[in-house]
Amino acid sequence: MPDAAAPASPSARTRVNRYRWLAHYDRQTIYAILDAMPVAHVGYVHDGNPIVTPTLQWREGDRVYWHGAAHGRMMKATHDAEVCLTVSILDGLVLARAAYNFNINHRSVMVFGRPEAVTDPAEKTRLLKRFVDGYVPGQWERLRPVTDQEIKATAILSLPLTEASAKLRAGPPEDGDEDYAFPVWAGVLPIRLAVGAPEPDPRNLPDVEMPASLTAFSIG
Template sequence: MNSFAVTQRTQIKRLPQRGNYDRALIHQILDEGLICHLGFAVNGQPFVIPTAYGRVDDLLYIHGSPASRMLRTLKQGVEVCVTVTLLDGLVLARSAFHHSMNYRSVVVFGQAVVVEEAAEKLAALKAFTEHIIPGRWSEVRPVTAQEVAGTIVLALPLTEASAKVRTGPPSDDDADYELPIWAGELPLRLTSLSPVPDPLLSSEIQLPPSVRQYDR
């Protein structure tokens, strides 16, 4: 299927024209983002935790230490909400009321499950690394059995997911278009700067392809 089914939880109610359930678009936004915000409740108390993630097909992977309260809680099978937002620009209108932002966002609902199978767990760890910087997995030493055992990996199926997107110029009141006030969009982009080597790195070690070719 090319789109996710619309559910009561994923249906966009506020400005529904900005809603989108296209699977390719949702994958694209998730793949471009680097940090997600994971929401869940413990004994009725809400928590929202920023964390890294990775995606393989229609599975979103989250990982961390067995000592993590977040992961210990999620192992029990609680409902979660994951959000990823990409900020594309500030939208400057002729009135403060109509200022806005151009953005792409994804919201995912579901229940995360612990990944126990060794091959899937290793594939998830690779997905985390490749999500941060493509090509890096093959450049570093392999993970050890101890490192794998010391990491909890959770999988969240992408079954309830929706995107919300705003693009374009400001939407001012008709009367305000005649005002002598600048209006438009101030684009924002997340971009990488020049790499800074580890102070303990040998001067003989060259910049690897993953870093040299990195582009956002």
């Protein structure tokens, strides 16, 4: 794993060519965004056409992982083919004085590369445990133990974070100098992901206890 403080060398593809001043390439920024938002949109090319599939990613060290049905279209089409995995978090609406400066506060990461499949069943099991425990610490050990068939039916792909970039926007609107005299309210409407009270499955056994760590779950 490379030094976390070192920049992930931006290639021509990852170099953000619009709004360049919003781009950040340092690993800590990229890690923080990936860790805050498990939902990723994975883009790949299928018969020459782009497809964007939402999926759940998780990060370990300098790699990002996702899983799916071993026989699914996405897992087959993305194995060893170029993909773009994008994670984005909406932080707010930015209401400026001019429609042209309407914006959103956001954090996003794009990762490019050719995913590799994890094939060793023990490594797959270890990674799936990390995936599940990433949501609810200790959950893997509480669950009905995983079977060999389930591990076999689950494909896991991973990408190194070598070609990755982050883009962020925060703070108040930015209007043209002359527009600050225009008499209209401007500001930010903050948006965040909120977690509600856990809803127990009506089919739960009467004596099961909710994991205490569930109430600590946060996202975004």
